[in-house]
Amino acid sequence: MTPPHPPQQTAQTARTVLEQLPTLTHRALVVDSPPGAGKSTLVAQAADALTRPGAPCIVIAQTNTQVDHLVRRFTRHHPHLRTARLTATDHTLPHDLQTHPSIRIATRIEPLETTADVIVGTAMKWATVTGRQWPWAIIDEAYQMRSDTLLLTAGLFDRALFVGDPGQLDPFSEADTDRFHGLPHDPVNSAIAVLLANNPDLPVHCLPVSWRLPPSAVPPISNAFYPSTPFHAASREADRTLTFSPLDIRTPTDEVIEHAARTGWALFELPARITGRHDAHAFHATLDIAERMLTRRAITTCEENPEGHTLQPGDIAIGTAHRSQTHDIRALLARHYPRLHGITVDTANRLQGCEFRVTIALHPLSGRGDASAFHLEAGRLCVLTSRHRHACIVVARAGIAELLDAHPSNAPAHPGAASKAADGWEANHAVLDHLADHTIGSQAQPGRRRG
Structure with a gap:
């Protein structure tokens, strides 16, 4: 029997979820979503289906950026809904939302609860609302929500739809959390992990395909980061291309971008050296790669732009692991790379949920002399390597495999809620094994091809 096409698979899963919600007898339903699987589309469809006269559907996201994205989606794709933005007093909304004629905006719930069909706000803002209860809530990016935050907001709704990506970064806390390990309601664990540990009979669905990642990216990303929720690509190999104007003499940077254009992947490997967070050579390498793509007038084609799009x-x-690295790269960009004005440079935490045609990732373990839990976290590398539609180029110092072998995973196992996240040590090795066939050394001779 021939399996259904990706659009049919996605529509079938979404239909199953939407049909189950009105008759749900459990207090919650969970939907796992791989990168670019249509999570925001499902959230908007569910909100549309769950809103009732006099009983708006509340939508809870984790960051202001996520909330603003959802508000835009509601107004663009569900304009018949009266959409409201519940915001903090110290948050400045983007200009397009401030001036949108149909978006209701307030810092208190009272003006919105009788004039809106959908009310969207961050979890921390919703935690300030008291004395109210609604039939339904949708928790977006639910794997990024801490369980203590869920506890603060759980009294606001009777039932909830939890939608999130199990491969993304887990919630974090700057405080010492060792004393919480093993508790049945570990306050700094993922809200979904604690929810499922205490309610193992809750229905769980998985969106089956990624509309973002190309076929070249899905096997390594799925195998490394989604062992319990495998998925496949919606596009075909021939749907997406990345081409450049030809050159007679090629530098190592040209080899990198051309290899990535052919295969979807490249690892630009710099000489082994312990640099810590600040590695000016690696910072320049990421910017040089981006600049070279623009200089050579890269053209992308895909199912959305079959006629071709000039890369901008x-x-x-x-993408980086640390804010200080982001700051340093932005400073270099402002001083030496005027052509790159408009490029996004940010940490994995802030790139979650974003999508680009090409991503250049500074490997979290590049130039390090140790492999801490922060740098080994599977979600961090997953975000950095799963934002692209055409190609991902990783920049790293040589020696990461040896570093991993010298720092084997020894994280203690704790009782209690189990995360769906992949083991960071194994995930890093899996990605390196994949990139072994896509490695270009920075000392490569012009015109010489690898991989």
């Missing part, structure tokens, strides 16, 4: 700075992202 806004189509490229450079």
